[in-house]
Amino acid sequence: MNSLFERLLSTSEVMEALSDRHFVRAMLHFEAALARAQASVGLIPQTAAVSIVGTCKVELFDVLKLVREAGSARSATQPLVKSLRETVGLFNQEAERHVHFACSDQDLADTAQVLVTRDALHLISADLAQILTKQRDLADTHAETPMLARSALQTSTITTLGLKCVQWAAPLQRAQQRLGLAADKALSLQFGSLAVSQTELQGKGPQMLALMASELKLKAPTLPWRTQRDEWVALACELALLVASLASLAQDMLQLAQCEVAELTPPNNTCSVALAAAQRVPQCLSTLLLTLAQDHDGGLGHWQAALAEWPTLLISTHGATRAMALALAGLQVHTDQMRSHLEARRAAAPSREAASPFAPELAQQAAELARQHLLDLHIITES
Numbered sequence: 277m278n279s280l281f282e283r284l285l286s287t288s289e290v291m292e293a294l295s296d297r298h299f300v301r302a303m304l305h306f307e308a309a310l311a312r313a314q315a316s317v318g319l320i321p322q323t324a325a326v327s328i329v330g331t332c333k334v335e336l337f338d339v340l341k342l343v344r345e346a347g348s349a350r351s352a353t354q355p356l357v358k359s360l361r362e363t364v365g366l367f368n369q370e371a372e373r374h375v376h377f378a379c380s381d382q383d384l385a386d387t388a389q390v391l392v393t394r395d396a397l398h399l400i401s402a403d404l405a406q407i408l409t410k411q412r413d414l415a416d417t418h419a420e421t422p423m424l425a426r427s428a429l430q431t432s433t434i435t436t437l438g439l440k441c442v443q444w445a446a447p448l449q450r451a452q453q454r455l456g457l458a459a460d461k462a463l464s465l466q467f468g469s470l471a472v473s474q475t476e477l478q479g480k481g482p483q484m485l486a487l488m489a490s491e492l493k494l495k496a497p498t499l500p501w502r503t504q505r506d507e508w509v510a511l512a513c514e515l516a517l518l519v520a521s522l523a524s525l526a527q528d529m530l531q532l533a534q535c536e537v538a539e540l541t542p543p544n545n546t547c548s549v550a551l552a553a554a555q556r557v558p559q560c561l562s563t564l565l566l567t568l569a570q571d572h573d574g575g576l577g578h579w580q581a582a583l584a585e586w587p588t589l590l591i592s593t594h595g596a597t598r599a600m601a602l603a604l605a606g607l608q609v610h611t612d613q614m615r616s617h618l619e620a621r622r623a624a625a626p627s628r629e630a631a632s633p634f635a636p637e638l639a640q641q642a643a644e645l646a647r648q649h650l651l652d653l654h655i656i657t658e659s
Contacts, residue, residue, distance in 0.1 A: 302388035308332035313487035324371035386466035415441035438646035523554035549599035
């Protein structure tokens with residue numbers, strides 16, 4: 277994930293959010309919340325919880341060593357749990373046996389993944405809001421700027437740049453709304469899988485779940501989603517749709533920027549990042565969809581495959597979102613070139629009837645339509 281090639285298509289912020297160190301920190305946050313909740317309901321001693329929580333600091337662990345051991349163990353969680361027990365035992369031997377009590381490795385891995393995904397989604401949402409703000413501003417400024425509309429790569433009629441900007445923004449606004457709804461459903465605590473003995477929880481599982489969810493600021497699920505991962509994959513689908521819409525915007529801008537047209541000039545190498553993301557994301561989504569079909573109460577390799585695909589999906593999405601935010605921020609609009617192409621097309625029309633699709637009255641109608649839809653462009657900003 278930290279390779280040069282990944283960084284060409286991503287951002288330093290999302291790479292940090294999905295880094296090994298950040299994932300280890302997320303696992304430790306889970307273990308701390310687990311210990312606090314279990315102590316609160318009387319499952320483990322308060323003194324043990326204090327020792328565990330005090331040890332759940334990423335600075336106390338050799339992250340690189342944990343990563344190497346995870347590769348050898350073929351487990352993202354077991355080396356961390358083992359190291360946490362050992363470190364807790366150095367200060368409180370009695371507390372060591374209460375580490376990771378009544379918890380499965382998948383509970384730990386899934387919830388840590390949810391936590392780092394939430395951080396990545398904040399980055400994506402912030403840049404998406406910037407894109408929509410810039411598109412709204414462009415639409416307002418250029419509501420009456422006439423230009424040629426093109427269909428099947430041929431000129432078709434007259435429109436305005438403002439209306440085109442509104443049309444760019446509409447699918448992204450819908451993506452923003454759907455992504456928020458999908459995240460609300462998917463960012464859920466995982467706890468209580470079938471690997472955990474219910475007798476160990478002594479009937480206090482629901483109370484413990486609520487306490488952990490509150491501390492981690494996650495939704496408390498009605499059931500463990502160990503094999504019920506539809507909401508999680510639905511979130512992936514929304515990310516993929518967002519990337520596809522960003523790629524469509526990039527393609528449109530590039531076609532208007534090519535030398536034969538030269539009506540727009542985006543910053544160099546921005547649009548290409550969104551197009552590259554659109555070629556990578558479908559493969560990630562395909563793998564995640566395949567993981568939905570599991571054997572009985574848990575198959576082999578499913579959640580491990582999903583765990584490996586999510587970083588690529590998230591870094592590609594944020595890379596595309598940031599790239600298009602930069603493309604719009606640095607976009608140069610050449611209204612003189614737009615007008616020149618429009619006038620040339622009118623002059624080439626063989627008759628009055630042929631010129632009618634390029635009549636000024638149609639541009640005014642497009643401007644009115646752009647202003648009408650501008651009123652409906654509500655942008656959700658990150659708090």
